[in-house]
Amino acid sequence: xxxxxxxxxxxxxxxxxxxxxxxxxxxxxxxxxxxxxxxxxxxxxxxxxxxxxxxxxxxxxxxxxxxxxxxxxxxxxxxxxxxxxxxxxxxxxxxxxxxxxxxxxxxxxxxxxxxxxxxxxxxxxxxxxxxxxxxxxxxxxxxxxxxxxxxxxxxxxxxxxxxxxxxxxxxxxxxxxxxxxxxxxxxxxxxxxxxxxxxxxxxxxxxxxxxxxxxxxxxxxxxxxxxxxxxxxxxxxxxxxxxxxxxxxxxxxxxxxxxxxxxxxx
Numbered sequence: 001x002x003x004x005x006x007x008x009x010x011x012x013x014x015x016x017x018x019x020x021x022x023x024x025x026x027x028x029x030x031x032x033x034x035x036x037x038x039x040x041x042x043x044x045x046x047x048x049x050x051x052x053x054x055x056x057x058x059x060x061x062x063x064x065x066x067x068x069x070x071x072x073x074x075x076x077x078x079x080x081x082x083x084x085x086x087x088x089x090x091x092x093x094x095x096x097x098x099x100x101x102x103x104x105x106x107x108x109x110x111x112x113x114x115x116x117x118x119x120x121x122x123x124x125x126x127x128x129x130x131x132x133x134x135x136x137x138x139x140x141x142x143x144x145x146x147x148x149x150x151x152x153x154x155x156x157x158x159x160x161x162x163x164x165x166x167x168x169x170x171x172x173x174x175x176x177x178x179x180x181x182x183x184x185x186x187x188x189x190x191x192x193x194x195x196x197x198x199x200x201x202x203x204x205x206x207x208x209x210x211x212x213x214x215x216x217x218x219x220x221x222x223x224x225x226x227x228x229x230x231x232x233x234x235x236x237x238x239x240x241x242x243x244x245x246x247x248x249x250x251x252x253x254x255x256x257x258x259x260x261x262x263x264x265x266x
Contacts, residue, residue: 001264004029005117005157007214007231007257010038011067015046019254024048027249029261030071031110033117035159037065037103056080058103065103066117066158074108074115081105081144089140094132096124105141107148112266113239114148118158123179130184133161138188142195153239155264156197159214159231159257164189164199167209168229180228197234200262201246211248214257222256233262242266 004027008014011034015021032051040057051069056079058064068074080100086092091099099121107116121137123130145154162185166172175181193199205211212227221227235243242265249259 001030002028002261003031003033003115003155003157003233003264004259004261005033005035005231005233006252006259007035007119007159007255009036009255009257012039012044014254015044017254019252020046023252023254023259026252027259027261029069031115032069033106033115033157034067034069035065035117035119037067038062039065054106054108056103056106059101060097063102064119066106066119068106068108068115068117070108070110072110074110076109078107078109079103079105081140082147085140085143088143089136091132091136091140094129096129099132099137105144107144109152113152113236113264114145114154116145116148116154116156116158118156118160120159120161122161123182123185125179127179127182130179130182134184134188138191142192145192145197146195149236153236154197155236155239155243155262156192156234157232157260160189161230162186162189163228163230164202167207168212170210170212170226170228180230192234196237198237198240198243200233200235200240200243201229201248201260203240204244204246212250213248213260217256231257231260233260235262239264239266 052073055067163169213231215222215227
């Protein structure tokens with residue numbers, strides 16, 4: 001099975017550019033997870049009869065949102081995280097709003113595993129959302145996927161809005177205190193790996209530099225490959241050995257992110 005994740009930065013835009021059709025025709029994913037869809041389903045036309053679609057859109061129009069397309073229908077979908085976790089971690093919002101109303105997490109159960117797609121809250125340029133991200137969101141999300149793992153292995157993908165190590169961005173020294181590379185955000189990612197999840201791309205490419213998934217729109221960053229790796233596939237240890245060929249598809253245009261993919265052989 002070929003699994004893809006892509007932050008499309010607006011599904012309507014990437015469809016209108018012709019890049020979404022190009023992507024589907026060229027890659028033919030078995031499961032496709034999208035982040036930052038910025039739309040509800042009736043706002044655009046898309047005819048993909050080979051897929052079952054599931055959208056989890058933000059309450060606020062044109063903002064955030066996730067979606068999952070699969071050739072084999074999921075056994076069930078869980079949108080967001082549970083009310084119990086929201087209460088436990090006081091994850092009921094901040095000055096920007098309620099992250100649970102922003103369509104950030106879909107968990108889909110398949111026969112042999114769960115697939116979870118996440119669009120992690122951005123800490124903001126002035127780090128004004130870092131406290132919510134670090135103190136509440138990261139811990140609640142980790143507890144969510146660990147709860148799923150009690151039933152089946154979990155494969156997690158999406159935009160984590162954090163580069164993990166210095167190798168994961170072009171200019172680490174310039175960004176050490178900036179959103180996406182703060183000690184707090186990196187610690188949150190460390191905690192996921194310490195809980196038993198495997199960053200399959202870095203596992204297979206431990207020394208590969210210049211492997212990025214997001215580039216700012218300014219200064220020709222993408223053409224010069226001044227980027228960040230903030231989009232990941234992570235896997236429970238008990239399924240990680242069945243995951244191979246992690247790829248970053250830098251040639252796919254249409255968004256400021258590019259797709260990332262894995263193959264599941266189990």
